Amino acid sequence: MNSPASNPEQVPKAVVARLSLYLRELQQLLNDDTHTVSSQVLGTRLGVTGAQVRKDFTYFGQFGYPGVGYRCDELIAEIKRILGTDQTWPVALIGCGNLGQALLGYRGFQKQGFDVVAAFDISPKLIGTEVAGLTVQDIQTLSEWVDKENISLVILAVPAEAADQVVEAILKSGVTGILNFAPVTLKLPKRIQVVGVDLAIELEQLAFGVAKFN
């Protein structure tokens, strides 16, 4: 029942994005004591058709049961396995200003399998201070920490003017993925994947809702 059907390189970005959304809905359903769900109902919760839901999952295997639909706990486990979040990822935070400190306090990461194990900054004022239980480290020691803690992902929460200096340290380390909150486009070799966070998108969705329905 779980033979990944295709090369992950061929999975469209939009499908992977929907996996996260399916995961959240399934976690919510299970929370509400609902243990099975049809592709139709799951799709409706996200504004896609049941056929789209079924098609999305065919990239990764065969998960539903005829006449039953999906078992929530089972599908949650499968999606986490596909996304790679069935294991906890050690993550480094770079940039311990307001945003960085806020992100250190953000419980959503831990809940979904991401553990911030080290925090870094370039400022001598911050290095050595304690933030959310972590001692802020000098960015120059990133590479050692990455090796020691087996870190592949970093969360980048620095202002634009610090980005260049920080990218240099990232390039020297074994980091392979960056979640970028810095308001700049990072120029990086292909081996390092970047996902940019654009908080205005959520606000646009809200504006649409408010503008049209009130």
Next chain:
Amino acid sequence: MNSPASNPEQVPKAVVARLSLYLRELQQLLNDDTHTVSSQVLGTRLGVTGAQVRKDFTYFGQFGYPGVGYRCDELIAEIKRILGTDQTWPVALIGCGNLGQALLGYRGFQKQGFDVVAAFDISPKLIGTEVAGLTVQDIQTLSEWVDKENISLVILAVPAEAADQVVEAILKSGVTGILNFAPVTLKLPKRIQVVGVDLAIELEQLAFGVAKFN
């Protein structure tokens, strides 16, 4: 060329979400001096088919030109009109701790048509202090500010334990939309729309990329 074809209530959430993504891609294309784009190319950038792109836009009108595709500047203007961000929205920020202060410094909101005009907190320690050029106001004065500044949207950046007190103030005001960073599910009447921000989703997408391609 721009007769909205259908009732906005019938537009699937996923379509509205894609509008924001199309908008970003079009802004990027224009930035790179590309002035027209086919539905096929626009779709490929986001991992959907050209047919899906064309279908998404049929909810709102007819925007492309045969043999040309879409004109980027024109489609940007149309999407902004649809989303309601062709005009600037005055926004209030509630919660001026680390996250709130980080969000006040976040330039992406302004760039996409959202102007944070007032900031609020419940803590006497913060009320009256200045953050990013705004004087932090007492949450009890929210209603007056909402009327005076014509605010419909608020960004909620408070810890879970402050949420109840703040929701009470929001209910007494004319606010109709909340972008919620607070790690709680808000119980609100239907007239108030809520969009929750889940930063772990972006990290999951990154994990998928890093796990599969390295």
